[in-house]
Amino acid sequence: MRRTVSIFGSTGSIGRNTVDLLCRQGGAEVYDVKVLTGAGNVTLLAHQAIELKADVAVTAEASRLVDLEAALAGTGVCATAGVDAVVDAANISVDWGMSAIVGSAGLAPTLELAKQARILALANKESLVCAGELVQATCTESGCILIPVDSEHCAIFQALAGGSNSDISRIILTASGGPFNDWTKSQMADATLEQAMAHPNWDMGQRISIDSATMFNKALEVIEAKQLFGVRSDQIEVIIHPQSIIHSMIEYNDYSIIAQLAAPDMRGAIGFALNWPDRPALPVDKLDFGAIAHLNFATPDEDQFPALRLARRVLKIGGLAGAVFNAAKESALDRFISGDISFLDMARLVESVLEDLHIKAGQGSSLDGLSAVMAIDLEAKERGFKWVPA
């Protein structure tokens, strides 16, 4: 019997790598692909759906339905469109579901997948940042196994195999430091979009590359780690490791540290989640320590990267502070990409919105439901778009 799979966000960086691995591991002969979803790139979406003989292809952009239908005409793949259609498509039972939509838009389909999938491969970190308690409670209720596909958290998941969460004394998240690791703060004030997108190690999408340059991505990962592994916030440490070879580490109470290392290639984490608990060969590079020669580490500068300080603030506020933080960050990112605010303004905007909403956020909980999360997400985004630089 073929394993049933769905991929939400199949045309993005994680999604394309997931499709690549499915094809390498036998494609439609091995996997019964139920759903692929994408946004505006319907040409690629249709191509993937035809190659994997998917039942349904969904574009989140309702206006692109005509184009998707045309591209799929005569192929037997059903086309649907719209944000609601994406969520509906997640309401189809599968053995394995990949949640790889970027941003808080991934939350609703992730929650549906958590109800319907036997294994949820979670690349959409915002689900955990905005609604970690709700995602975990949904998985617990349905019996869904959550495997994180963020490279850091996948590393911790692997390092923790056979160990117990209660024995953890520290989670050490590694951070490349991004393209501005060696820059001064005054140099960063004039950073351009192009410079912010030039990540030294990882080939990723535009938004996550900029989030790496601000270290907002790492801040999200701190919150994600707290939600995934149930540690206290003072047990999560970030360390700069420019080579991105050690993907993260856990320290046990006896001060023994278990680390996971691999070449910086997301197909490692995606393939781990796809094949878990087996470990067949993957098309990733083997590490050669003679050639690597050095692994470097440094304590991050929180004046240069205020996002890390803000992550701790979010964990202290609790409740829906993660949703506020992520939404404010998304609006800041939109405004930086459009040239409306400067690189350093992004953190200023986020801090301002977080402080505006911290009391309200602290009183809420994702367990109140998706609508509560989306309401504060919207409010934070509106405040973010209205924020005025000093």
Add this chain to the structure above:
Amino acid sequence: MRRTVSIFGSTGSIGRNTVDLLCRQGGAEVYDVKVLTGAGNVTLLAHQAIELKADVAVTAEASRLVDLEAALAGTGVCATAGVDAVVDAANISVDWGMSAIVGSAGLAPTLELAKQARILALANKESLVCAGELVQATCTESGCILIPVDSEHCAIFQALAGGSNSDISRIILTASGGPFNDWTKSQMADATLEQAMAHPNWDMGQRISIDSATMFNKALEVIEAKQLFGVRSDQIEVIIHPQSIIHSMIEYNDYSIIAQLAAPDMRGAIGFALNWPDRPALPVDKLDFGAIAHLNFATPDEDQFPALRLARRVLKIGGLAGAVFNAAKESALDRFISGDISFLDMARLVESVLEDLHIKAGQGSSLDGLSAVMAIDLEAKERGFKWVPA
């Protein structure tokens, strides 16, 4: 009910650290200490036995019985002496037994412990090098759980928790490179005993410190890894890592690597074996990656360190080649310590004896029994002592 424990080799470096941990974790109130054994240092042995309220203290040196009896007079601790008394003392059932006698002298008590202990903490690597199949078969028959206390193999044991031996593609043993890592071979030709004993990271006994300088210790560990984890010899790689922070790594078939890191302090591995599967706090330093800053790696130079090449030769010959290799190495070490041969002569002697006996070694097996192992051990030592430098 107190846990019953015995320590074989309690006055050496590993043994003293084991006693230290037992005392810190509650001593005689928590542990019911059955047996402590030592060699010539009967003063320390008696002191340990009194502190831990052991039933029996055994000195391997028959001539020291009078001194041991005097030191234990009126304490209620029974004193015995002689090599056979050490083996007899291993024939007492315990929950946890530490085998930390140095050299092939540890083999016979290790085999008895493997029959009598529920958990065997194995620091005597020579047991595995000389008679790995026999040790493993004995543990399998008795149901004894073997936990390696060599820091590298303990690292692999920890890294492999939750994984499967059949998914291993590579074992990467780290080696500090010892005190001569940056020396040229011609400098090493004149190395003195004092220089060879000056290990940069680990505070160990004289013999193992010199074995680290020649990398014979690492060669033994390659053979030990093969015996412990059942991989092919071409799956074991040695990498120079001068800081001794990463204690070893395993690579799975998907090229994901799991590493164990800790401060270079044997109490980490001893405490892991003592408390397994729990992980209470241990009196070892916590790693600070900001302070560590760099971890370095290099491919070892097998011309400078021929021991690594000889280890592969041993694995190729199989049978009792490990016993020959270890015995020749022990005789070479004795002759270097006594000033009889030079530092580089040690590897020449071992290679010569190994080639003399390789056919005989290849035809034997440790499964033929302890006497077969000890016979070829004796023959290799005799040849080692007779070997004449070129």
